[in-house]
Amino acid sequence: MSVRVRFAPSPTGALHIGGVRTALYNYLFARQHGGTFILRIEDTDQNRYVPGAEAYIVEALKWVGLLPDEGVGFGGELGPYRQSERKPVYHQYAHELVAKGKAYFAFDTPEALEAARQAEENFTYNAHTRHLLSNSLSLPAETVQQRLAAGDPYVIRLRVEPGQDVHIQDLIRGAVVFQSSELDDKVLLKTDGMPTYHLANIVDDHLMGITHVIRGEEWLPSTAHHVLLYQAFGWTDTMPQFAHLPLILKPVGNGKLSKRDGAKFGIPVFPLAWAGETAEDSFPGFREAGFLPAATLNFLALLGWHPGGDQEIFSLDELIQAFSLEHISKGGARFDYEKAKWFNQRYIQTMDPAALAAAIQPLAAAKGYQADTAFLSQVVQLMKERVTVLPDFVEQGYYLFEAIKLYDDEMIAKKWSAGLQPAFEALIGAVENAPVFEAAPLEEQVKQFIQDQGLKPGEVLPLLRLALAGTMKGPAVFEMAAVLGRAESTRRLREGMDYFNRCIAANA
RNA sequence: GGCCCGUUCGUCUAGGGGUUAGGACGCAGGAUUUUCAUUCCUGUAACACGGGUUCGAUUCCCGUACGGGCUACCA
Numbered sequence: 001m002s003v004r005v006r007f008a009p010s011p012t013g014a015l016h017i018g019g020v021r022t023a024l025y026n027y028l029f030a031r032q033h034g035g036t037f038i039l040r041i042e043d044t045d046q047n048r049y050v051p052g053a054e055a056y057i058v059e060a061l062k063w064v065g066l067l068p069d070e071g072v073g074f075g076g077e078l079g080p081y082r083q084s085e086r087k088p089v090y091h092q093y094a095h096e097l098v099a100k101g102k103a104y105f106a107f108d109t110p111e112a113l114e115a116a117r118q119a120e121e122n123f124t125y126n127a128h129t130r131h132l133l134s135n136s137l138s139l140p141a142e143t144v145q146q147r148l149a150a151g152d153p154y155v156i157r158l159r160v161e162p163g164q165d166v167h168i169q170d171l172i173r174g175a176v177v178f179q180s181s182e183l184d185d186k187v188l189l190k191t192d193g194m195p196t197y198h199l200a201n202i203v204d205d206h207l208m209g210i211t212h213v214i215r216g217e218e219w220l221p222s223t224a225h226h227v228l229l230y231q232a233f234g235w236t237d238t239m240p241q242f243a244h245l246p247l248i249l250k251p252v253g254n255g256k257l258s259k260r261d262g263a264k265f266g267i268p269v270f271p272l273a274w275a276g277e278t279a280e281d282s283f284p285g286f287r288e289a290g291f292l293p294a295a296t297l298n299f300l301a302l303l304g305w306h307p308g309g310d311q312e313i314f315s316l317d318e319l320i321q322a323f324s325l326e327h328i329s330k331g332g333a334r335f336d337y338e339k340a341k342w343f344n345q346r347y348i349q350t351m352d353p354a355a356l357a358a359a360i361q362p363l364a365a366a367k368g369y370q371a372d373t374a375f376l377s378q379v380v381q382l383m384k385e386r387v388t389v390l391p392d393f394v395e396q397g398y399y400l401f402e403a404i405k406l407y408d409d410e411m412i413a414k415k416w417s418a419g420l421q422p423a424f425e426a427l428i429g430a431v432e433n434a435p436v437f438e439a440a441p442l443e444e445q446v447k448q449f450i451q452d453q454g455l456k457p458g459e460v461l462p463l464l465r466l467a468l469a470g471t472m473k474g475p476a477v478f479e480m481a482a483v484l485g486r487a488e489s490t491r492r493l494r495e496g497m498d499y500f501n502r503c504i505a506a507n508a
Numbered sequence: 509g510g511c512c513c514g515u516u517c518g519u520c521u522a523g524g525g526g527u528u529a530g531g532a533c534g535c536a537g538g539a540u541u542u543u544c545a546u547u548c549c550u551g552u553a554a555c556a557c558g559g560g561u562u563c564g565a566u567u568c569c570c571g572u573a574c575g576g577g578c579u580a581c582c583a
Contacts, residue, residue: 009583042583121509122509155581176512176513182511182512184579187581191581194581217513217576219577220578221577223512247577251519305521306520307522308523331575332515333519343533387545475544475545476541
């Protein structure tokens with residue numbers, strides 16, 4: 001039987017970066033086995049539904065390149081893949097369970113349940129307490145029929161029989177056992193007719209032929225209920241195998257990574273930026289921070305999984321080849337932004353210049369720079385060894401696009417003196433009239449000039465750099481000059497010298 | 509509180525009854541580059557604790573501690 005896995009997010013807001021990792025592992029598993037990767041939208045909570053969240057999820061998956069084979073917006077024969085559109089299905093199956101005696105109607109109001117919890121600290125709706133509450137197991141059959149006929153609101157609860165062991169063989173954690181006496185009678189169908197996660201997930205996984213459920217560790221405790229549900233429906237022979245992933249933890253401190261950590265540590269914890277109703281509900285994303293999709297995926301893949309060996313850089317194809325559930329760590333993985341940046345830096349270094357140029361084109365345009373891809377390609381080759389995220393190109397290397405905004409006065413004071421002026425003027429002339437305005441010949445010519453003048457490279461080259469870029473940080477001087485061009489370089493050298501003199505004068 | 513899961517350098521991890529416990533990020537130092545960065549080299553640093561089992565445990569078992577998750581008509 002071919003592998004079918006699903007990524008099943010709930011559209012309650014931006015998709016957490018941990019969700020992207022879950023999607024990635026599902027995707028890798030499916031691809032490796034020649035299986036099918038399905039996107040299912042679990043929008044059964046009408047109260048928490050957030051408009052735009054579903055579109056965000058799809059856009060995020062597209063950005064990292066994890067395209068579903070089936071799902072909302074991706075076709076497939078076993079839809080609809082949006083749970084809110086499957087309401088009648090859940091109604092039917094929930095009532096089937098009641099008919100089989102595996103579930104029951106319950107009329108308890110939220111207030112009544114709240115009162116029960118108040119009365120008893122560890123109140124649980126189960127075999128011990130259900131006879132004290134209002135449901136079809138405690139009430140006379142006629143009363144139940146009357147209330148149902150009268151349209152009284154009701155939920156359907158799973159009837160958990162105590163005294164049995166529920167065994168799970170988790171693909172990551174091994175054998176896990178739960179005592180059914182510890183389990184509560186979970187609500188399956190809510191008053192509004194929508195299913196809870198528990199019902200919807202079992203019904204859909206069954207109907208959609210899911211073979212492996214790869215999800216976050218937070219689902220491990222309720223997996224016992226899920227197994228009971230498969231048993232109740234009589235679907236145990238096709239029950240999927242479970243794999244519960246370790247959580248992603250905060251960069252520092254305790255607990256799992258939350259959306260608030262983004263603001264707290266000044267780092268993105270979402271794939272894409274999210275514009276919420278308020279500033280407090282809006283978050284930056286990896287894409288906007290200047291991360292490459294491939295680097296983001298590589299980083300996430302290794303957060304909780306490693307195939308063994310010393311390899312760190314994996315293409316998506318290599319990840320597909322190397323992936324295995326057995327090599328997923330059991331313990332939670334701390335979110336390490338420094339490592340994420342390192343991956344990005346590596347990917348930028350090895351990326352094709354033309355592709356990189358295309359990637360930074362929008363960033364340049366946003367800054368108002370009129371730069372064609374040929375020029376951007378040159379910029380990229382000068383800067384790619386010294387940036388970590390995409391915006392660094394236009395921020396750190398701004399002087400390649402526009403006039404110098406700030407000079408390193410301290411360095412100027414250290415290097416410039418009025419006595420250098422005649423030589424510098426002659427140098428400007430030599431540069432202006434250079435026979436070939438390309439990095440290598442220019443360098444050769446200038447160094448010869450320096451030698452002829454009886455100067456040392458260390459006396460002149462830093463000044464050249466300062467005049468060209470304003471800062472001591474940056475690419476090779478002559479490569480910069482070549483990219484800037486003859487006219488602009490000469491102009492900067494003249495302006496630079498003027499500035500040097502003013503700078504010295506101001507300090508005197 | 510109850511139930512469940514986990515614990516190898518600061519971080520991500522490899523490994524596995526007998527190893528100098530390996531790699532990567534970070535950090536520190538050095539080389540190259542008359543800038544910055546890249547690259548290269550070197551260094552730093554770990555098996556949570558206590559009992560077993562065993563000739564021998566970091567590795568297997570049991571406890572403890574610590575961490576995490578769940579405990580809704582949320583997913």
